[in-house]
Amino acid sequence: MGQRFDAIVIGAGPAGSMCGYTLAKEGLETLIVERGKFPGAKNMWGGAYYGPFLHELFSDFWDEAPVERYILRRKFSLLTKGSSLSMEFSTQKFREPPYNSFSVLRAKFDRWLAGKAEQAGAILATGLQADDLLWDGTKVSGIKAGGDEIPANVVVACDGVNSLMAEKAGLRQNLSPEHLKLGVKEIIQLPRETIEQRFFLSGEEGMAWESLGSFTQDIPGGGFIYTNKESLSIGVVVQLSTLAEKKVKANDLLEEFKKHPGIAPYLKDGKLVEYSAHLIPSAGKTMMPALYGDGILVAGDAAGLVLVTGLALEGANFATVSGVAAAETVIAAKKRGDFSARSLVSYQHRLDKNFILKDLEMFKKAPHFLENPRLYNAYPQIACEMAAKIFTSEGKPKEKMVTLLKQAAKDRVSFLQIIKDLWQIKGAL
Numbered sequence: 001m002g003q004r005f006d007a008i009v010i011g012a013g014p015a016g017s018m019c020g021y022t023l024a025k026e027g028l029e030t031l032i033v034e035r036g037k038f039p040g041a042k043n044m045w046g047g048a049y050y051g052p053f054l055h056e057l058f059s060d061f062w063d064e065a066p067v068e069r070y071i072l073r074r075k076f077s078l079l080t081k082g083s084s085l086s087m088e089f090s091t092q093k094f095r096e097p098p099y100n101s102f103s104v105l106r107a108k109f110d111r112w113l114a115g116k117a118e119q120a121g122a123i124l125a126t127g128l129q130a131d132d133l134l135w136d137g138t139k140v141s142g143i144k145a146g147g148d149e150i151p152a153n154v155v156v157a158c159d160g161v162n163s164l165m166a167e168k169a170g171l172r173q174n175l176s177p178e179h180l181k182l183g184v185k186e187i188i189q190l191p192r193e194t195i196e197q198r199f200f201l202s203g204e205e206g207m208a209w210e211s212l213g214s215f216t217q218d219i220p221g222g223g224f225i226y227t228n229k230e231s232l233s234i235g236v237v238v239q240l241s242t243l244a245e246k247k248v249k250a251n252d253l254l255e256e257f258k259k260h261p262g263i264a265p266y267l268k269d270g271k272l273v274e275y276s277a278h279l280i281p282s283a284g285k286t287m288m289p290a291l292y293g294d295g296i297l298v299a300g301d302a303a304g305l306v307l308v309t310g311l312a313l314e315g316a317n318f319a320t321v322s323g324v325a326a327a328e329t330v331i332a333a334k335k336r337g338d339f340s341a342r343s344l345v346s347y348q349h350r351l352d353k354n355f356i357l358k359d360l361e362m363f364k365k366a367p368h369f370l371e372n373p374r375l376y377n378a379y380p381q382i383a384c385e386m387a388a389k390i391f392t393s394e395g396k397p398k399e400k401m402v403t404l405l406k407q408a409a410k411d412r413v414s415f416l417q418i419i420k421d422l423w424q425i426k427g428a429l
């Protein structure tokens with residue numbers, strides 16, 4: 001390929017495809033390089049995709065996109081050995097377009113997103129890995145891929161959490177296990193009617209269900225279940241560094257989660273059709289690399305743009321928004337004919353203005369707060385023990401809530417510690 005592109009986008013995940021789409025729509029010569037056989041082939045997530053921003057790009061996209069179900073019900077559970085305490089939220093607003101979020105299977109959804117970039121005029125090269133950057137002095141001037149040198153005015157690294165390109169450009173250091181979570185996930189096939197009966201759903205309604213508790217063996221993290229049309233996505237996401245320290249296998253935690261009496265009945269007679277594992281950049285602002293340099297921008301997971309608060313995990317929408325912001329920056333740079341870092345700094349301003357950097361700033365203490373082991377053991381145990389007392393008639397006078405709390409917390413957590421933890425929650429969330 002001797003052609004010089006306006007932009008080369010590395011990776012056809014949500015960040016890369018929406019970056020490529022925005023560039024090509026504006027008439028820029030755009031190449032998207034994806035190492036997978038097809039977009040989505042190597043990708044996985046939970047996953048619930050938050051839709052409003054995509055609706056701005058493709059009005060009513062759910063009518064044509066391969067989404068599974070719109071998420072009507074959100075459930076959150078605390079699990080201890082043998083008990084579970086749950087809270088569920090649903091609102092009629094979630095039923096109405098533009099839907100808040102959808103369950104999505106990436107092999108289908110990423111292909112659709114990349115197709116949009118191709119329709120807009122981007123060239124998508126699949127099965128091609130970017131191996132290195134080309135340099136013109138201190139400015140990035142293209143990539144090396146498949147033995148070829150491909151020149152471009154600018155490179156946008158949307159190559160995911162392990163971003164080799166951000167590292168080669170000197171924009172980020174080696175990743176540290178403390179900054180990463182490992183997700184392992186299974187897709188369990190079940191008949192549509194069985195899913196709808198078990199989860200009390202009908203039509204296109206879906207559920208997103210997150211859990212914390214003893215199944216992660218004090219390792220910061222949790223479990224998830226998302227209902228698809230004819231399958232369930234079930235997995236656990238856990239802190240990589242603690243996993244390694246404790247020499248625990250993430251898959252064993254997933255098995256523990258699946259066996260829990262509050263979870264197992266939902267999976268009964270399901271057929272395992274897919275298993276996958278992937279890292280998540282979960283340390284928020286702490287791990288954010290420099291977002292731009294001379295001739296290069298970094299977007300999505302490659303830039304660590306994922307929000308993890310313990311109640312929500314938002315990465316795909318952050319990737320979409322940052323990919324578009326990177327493209328808008330390149331379009332403005334092309335008008336100026338200046339692809340230097342001085343010109344590309346407006347990418348940072350764009351992210352500052354939209355919700356991405358504001359959210360990461362607002363919840364910057366959440367990653368540290370989520371390392372608290374009491375969240376995964378002591379507190380679920382206290383909550384479940386209190387619930388057991390509240391819902392049990394023992395033929396003797398009942399205790400007040402404060403007394404129940406004191407009894408359940410005894411030998412687990414001191415009152416002073418509870419107050420300190422509540423204070424930490426206030427700061428983090």
Ligand SMILES: Cc1cc2nc3c(=O)[nH]c(=O)nc-3n(C[C@H](O)[C@H](O)[C@H](O)COP(=O)(O)OP(=O)(O)OC[C@H]3O[C@@H](n4cnc5c(N)ncnc54)[C@H](O)[C@@H]3O)c2cc1C
Nearest residue numbers: 011013014015035045046047048130160183300301315316
């Ligand atoms: C278990 C789990 C659950 C999750 N759940 C959710 C959820 O419910 N909701 C949510 O919003 N987010 C969720 N996420 C996070 C979400 O998946 C990511 O934030 C999102 O996919 C980031 O998109 P991206 O385009 O930046 O990167 P990716 O989706 O990782 O895409 C990167 C692409 O680059 C390609 N690539 C990498 N290197 C090269 C190279 N050198 N050359 C060519 N191509 C390359 C890859 O093959 C890939 O296609 C979850 C993640 C995991 C692991």
